């Protein structure tokens with residue numbers, strides 16, 4: 001199987017050609033990658049097949065006269081299969097102002113070492 005995957009490790013966005021045999025137990029050594037301009041593309045392409053991750057952006061409820069929800073994001077990329085449980089937890093949270101951009105909303109989600117932080121400030 002060959003997939004085209006856009007490397008998002010830098011703004012160039014190389015269109016990686018990622019080939020592997022889809023036998024249900026793909027190993028790193030079985031993955032071939034072409035069209036990468038640098039070695040980071042090799043790492044990204046393999047990770048996308050073996051354990052894809054994403055930075056998550058979402059919103060949390062906030063008890064404010066100005067807005068009902070405030071934007072938040074993860075401080076790093078989470079495994080894709082952790083995203084839905086994260087969103088479930090985030091949608092249970094109701095913040096109280098004041099909130100500053102960078103404040104931790106959820107700490108060390110599922111022992112991943114990744115926090116969720118507010119991405120804007122709200123004084124009241």
Ligand code: SF4
Nearest residue numbers: 007010013014038041
């Ligand atoms: S392969 Fe290298 S140059 Fe190409 S998008 Fe990824 S990081 Fe950038």
